[in-house]
Amino acid sequence: MSHTSLKSGYTELVDRLNYFPQGAPPSETLNEILKILFSEREAALVSLLPIRPFDIKKASRVWKMDLLETQKVLDELASRAILVDIQANGSTTYVLPPLKQAMATEQFKSRYIETLITKFGYS
Secondary structure (H helix, E strand, C coil): CCCCCCCCHHHHHHHHHCCCCCCCCCCHHHHHHHHHHCCHHHHHHHCCCCCCCECHHHHHHHHCCCHHHHHHHHHHHHHCCCCEEEEECCEEEEECCCHHHHHCCHHHHHHHHHHHHHHHCCC
């Protein structure tokens, strides 16, 4: 009898992040960091994105979503500096930066601090 295991969006994202030369070994700490950066749905979607820069049409095909919904998700991720969006010649190209770069952003730092305050009750 064969068994299939369902991976969480976070596990899929860890696998995806390890395609980068500077990977991120699976750990509970990494999972906690990813939970700060991504919802589980976002993690699952981002895990499907290509390593190389891509456009909305490519993301839409990979995610099997319509262009409008894809655009909303990409814009939300880019607004939080999870994705880098590059606009040139009237079109936008996206790329997922390495995790270390994403963690260096002010958006990550402020979300991390908010999470710690909420988790440990500091005010």
